[in-house]
Amino acid sequence: MSMILAIESSCDETACAIIKDGNKILSNIVSSQIEVHAKFGGVIPEVASRIHVENISIVIQEALDQAKVSMEEIDAIGFTLGPGLIGSLHIGNQAAKTMAFIYNKPLVPIHHITGHIYANKFVDDIIFPALCLVVSEGHTELVYMKEDYQFQILGTTTDDAVGEAFDKVARVLHLPYPGGPQIDRLAKNGKENYKLSTPKVKGTYDFSFSGLKSGVLQLIARLNKNGETVIDADVAYAFQETALNALLSKTEQAIIDYKPKHVLLAGGVAANSRLREKTIVMMEKYPNIKLTIPPIKYCTDNAAMIGASAEIAYHKNVRCGYDASSDSSMEMKSY
Numbered sequence: 001m002s003m004i005l006a007i008e009s010s011c012d013e014t015a016c017a018i019i020k021d022g023n024k025i026l027s028n029i030v031s032s033q034i035e036v037h038a039k040f041g042g043v044i045p046e047v048a049s050r051i052h053v054e055n056i057s058i059v060i061q062e063a064l065d066q067a068k069v070s071m072e073e074i075d076a077i078g079f080t081l082g083p084g085l086i087g088s089l090h091i092g093n094q095a096a097k098t099m100a101f102i103y104n105k106p107l108v109p110i111h112h113i114t115g116h117i118y119a120n121k122f123v124d125d126i127i128f129p130a131l132c133l134v135v136s137e138g139h140t141e142l143v144y145m146k147e148d149y150q151f152q153i154l155g156t157t158t159d160d161a162v163g164e165a166f167d168k169v170a171r172v173l174h175l176p177y178p179g180g181p182q183i184d185r186l187a188k189n190g191k192e193n194y195k196l197s198t199p200k201v202k203g204t205y206d207f208s209f210s211g212l213k214s215g216v217l218q219l220i221a222r223l224n225k226n227g228e229t230v231i232d233a234d235v236a237y238a239f240q241e242t243a244l245n246a247l248l249s250k251t252e253q254a255i256i257d258y259k260p261k262h263v264l265l266a267g268g269v270a271a272n273s274r275l276r277e278k279t280i281v282m283m284e285k286y287p288n289i290k291l292t293i294p295p296i297k298y299c300t301d302n303a304a305m306i307g308a309s310a311e312i313a314y315h316k317n318v319r320c321g322y323d324a325s326s327d328s329s330m331e332m333k334s335y
């Protein structure tokens, strides 16, 4: 039994959630800054930090009010220690420490990506060994988990993260930030018209996306040079299919080699409708392996997922003191 107050502020969402027993969401408040950053075509770190300062206390109060829970009932405070934008991380960190100090509660430092992974707990209990494809703006990783909180990174991106590639290609197509959902929407009207090659990468489970982004630029330059019309929807379609095929072929290779009992998707790009569709189709070949895809609102940044991860870390006695410093490039630790 546990009641966790969770805080997330690693990028441009100021968020607080109250999570009971690891998977019951009593409240999940997310204040998004997207509208502000969209004007600049991307997240401006200094602006993000300032907006976190303005919103963090309001979001925490709202989470407690909505959950109808008092601070006395809270067992621990979980917060994102890293990775992310350092100024943004500091705000959530300081808020968590202040609450812990005033109410004398234990502090549980959380790695943001473990939150994305444990968002799956809002749908299903995880069956181990599990394999998770983590796809976000900052991360593209295949994570193998023998047990709870045992993270083995089988492969990662050698350059850009897949979410970053979605956002960059969207910018090339003059679509607003964040580009992932825009490409998702545009590609629905696209058809197989252009061919883009999948960037080669050495590691069996590794990824690469910067070559694909250059491929899109070259394709558009070539069409323009030949006086041909650039059909944006077809470019979005070609990019999305190539990127998703790369993700899924490596995932399938890891499924064959590691024989997990459960396959999970995690991170902002897991909100992609085509990735969700293609993963379901791929997993039809493996009827004995369970597949879980979190609901879209738990794929993008939120504090509920941090609470789900914090509940497990709390029971594993993961703690930090008032001197814990945010870590913008924090590595995932197993406990």
Ligand code: KG4
Residues within 6 Å of the ligand: 112, 116, 135, 136, 137, 138, 139, 162, 163, 164, 166, 167, 178, 179, 180, 181, 182, 184, 267, 268, 269, 270, 271, 272, 273, 299, 300, 301
């Ligand atoms: O997980 P997240 O909030 O960021 C990190 O923790 O790094 O993911 C944000 C990323 C952005 O790159 C955004 O464009 C992408 O997720 N994204 C999508 C979709 N929704 C969000 N990418 C593709 N299709 C979507 N529907």
Ligand code: ZN
Residues within 6 Å of the ligand: 112, 116, 136, 267, 268, 300, 301
């Ligand atoms: Zn995230």
